[in-house]
Amino acid sequence: MKRTLGCPTNTEKDYVGFATLPNQVHRKSVKKGFDFTLMVAGESGLGKSTLVNSLFLTDLHKDRKLLNAEERISQTVEIMKHTVDIEEKGVKLKLTIVDTPGFGDAVNNTECWRAVTDYIDQQFEHYFRDESGLNRKNIQDNRVHCCLYFIPPFGHGLRPVDIEFMKALQDKVNVVPLIAKADCLTPSEIKKLKERLREEIDKYGIKIYQFPDCDSDEDEEFKRQDKELKESTPFAVIGSNTVVEARGQRVRGRLYPWGIVEVENPAHCDFVKLRTILIRTHMHDLKDITSDCHYENYRAQCIQTMTR
Ligand code: GDP
Numbered sequence: 001m002k003r004t005l006g007c008p009t010n011t012e013k014d015y016v017g018f019a020t021l022p023n024q025v026h027r028k029s030v031k032k033g034f035d036f037t038l039m040v041a042g043e044s045g046l047g048k049s050t051l052v053n054s055l056f057l058t059d060l061h062k063d064r065k066l067l068n069a070e071e072r073i074s075q076t077v078e079i080m081k082h083t084v085d086i087e088e089k090g091v092k093l094k095l096t097i098v099d100t101p102g103f104g105d106a107v108n109n110t111e112c113w114r115a116v117t118d119y120i121d122q123q124f125e126h127y128f129r130d131e132s133g134l135n136r137k138n139i140q141d142n143r144v145h146c147c148l149y150f151i152p153p154f155g156h157g158l159r160p161v162d163i164e165f166m167k168a169l170q171d172k173v174n175v176v177p178l179i180a181k182a183d184c185l186t187p188s189e190i191k192k193l194k195e196r197l198r199e200e201i202d203k204y205g206i207k208i209y210q211f212p213d214c215d216s217d218e219d220e221e222f223k224r225q226d227k228e229l230k231e232s233t234p235f236a237v238i239g240s241n242t243v244v245e246a247r248g249q250r251v252r253g254r255l256y257p258w259g260i261v262e263v264e265n266p267a268h269c270d271f272v273k274l275r276t277i278l279i280r281t282h283m284h285d286l287k288d289i290t291s292d293c294h295y296e297n298y299r300a301q302c303i304q305t306m307t308r
Contacts, residue, residue: 013222033092035141036283037123039173040148041100041116046107046180050239051148052097054252054263055275056086078118080222098144112161113168120144120172124298146278147173148211149181150180151234157196166206173292174209175278177201182236182269183254183261186260190236208233211277211283229277235270238263 080099085092100116104112124140130139149166152159171174177197182190201208214226240263244253252263263271278286 011269021026030091031167033094034283034289035096037096037098037142037144037146038278039098039100039116039120039144039147040150041147041169042151042180043161046150046152047237047239048150048180049099051178051180051237051271052099052239052240053241054239055278056084056095058095079115090127093153095141109245113165116165117168118226120130120169121298124172124295126219127295128299128302139233143290144173145283145286147175148274149175151177151183153179153184153193153236157193163204163206166201166208167204170207171297172225174289174294175207176209176274177234178274179234179236181238183238185236194232194236201234209286209289211282229273232270232273235274237271237274239271281302 038052040052042048081096082099083094083096085094087093098119120143123144127139127141127143130136147169149162149169151162166175166177179185179190179193179197185193200206211226211230214223218226238254238261240252240254240261242253242255243250244255244260245251246253246260246262251260251265254261256265262268266272
């Protein structure tokens with residue numbers, strides 16, 4: 001229904017007018033802008049920063065200082081937060097990337113997830129405090145909506161550290177596991193590793209982000225795409241900060257002596273699928289689950305301890 005500020009037209013007279021509600025909500029949300037906080041976790045050097053840059057086409061890590069081996073030994077997990085404001089066709093997105101560099105660099109990796117889970121809890125704590133305070137209108141929401149967990153492509157499945165890390169995260173944040181640097185594997189190796197990882201995720205009871213079921217009234221094409229997305233997990237991804245020329249076009253890719261790996265080519269990796277769920281199709285669901293499920297659990301625990 002078209003929006004009119006003057007008198008209703010003849011056809012509009014048949015309506016009370018609440019059909020404009022979706023438009024009103026839409027306008028308000030667009031004006032306010034959207035925010036999304038994405039965390040990346042996993043061993044150092046698996047291409048986390050490169051992938052994030054490839055996803056959002058920005059160089060978020062230009063000021064990054066890489067540590068030498070000696071510095072890395074003493075370093076504990078240090079959390080770094082980068083915020084960028086992106087605008088596309090008038091829609092504003094405040095994107096926050098929470099990077100967890102250093103994991104796996106130290107000699108002792110016992111409880112290396114602690115700093116990450118503490119960070120997530122702290123964001124819940126801030127939100128809980130602000131929500132219970134006097135000025136509840138303009139709360140800055142820094143809760144982590146999704147955590148991309150990078151699994152190395154070299155092993156035969158999950159390592160104990162991957163299992164423990166994901167288990168430590170699973171009740172606090174939506175965990176999306178990824179196979180990093182997928183260009184190291186052939187298509188059949190990727191298929192095998194994916195099957196293995198799915199089995200192990202099941203076997204060890206790791207709760208990863210579950211794509212919501214498709215509504216029965218969705219069209220067949222949408223249902224097919226949804227099924228394909230679910231069957232492709234854990235997504236095998238490739239990142240690149242360079243643009244190369246392939247088939248006469250400039251594309252984001254990696255140039256090897258034997259050929260070019262294209263980040264956005266679905267035949268080469270699942271990068272486009274990952275970007276689709278994060279940005280186009282499931283961002284809202286990830287935010288809803290964070291708020292309705294993970295944050296609610298935290299809040300219930302807080303209230304329980306307060307009233308004890
Ligand atoms: P981080 O420590 O996990 O943030 O890893 P970086 O993004 O800094 O990447 C570490 C190294 O791996 C760099 O030399 C990257 O160029 C390289 N790299 C990043 N992504 C990929 C990938 O998808 N495939 C391959 N083969 N190398 C990658």
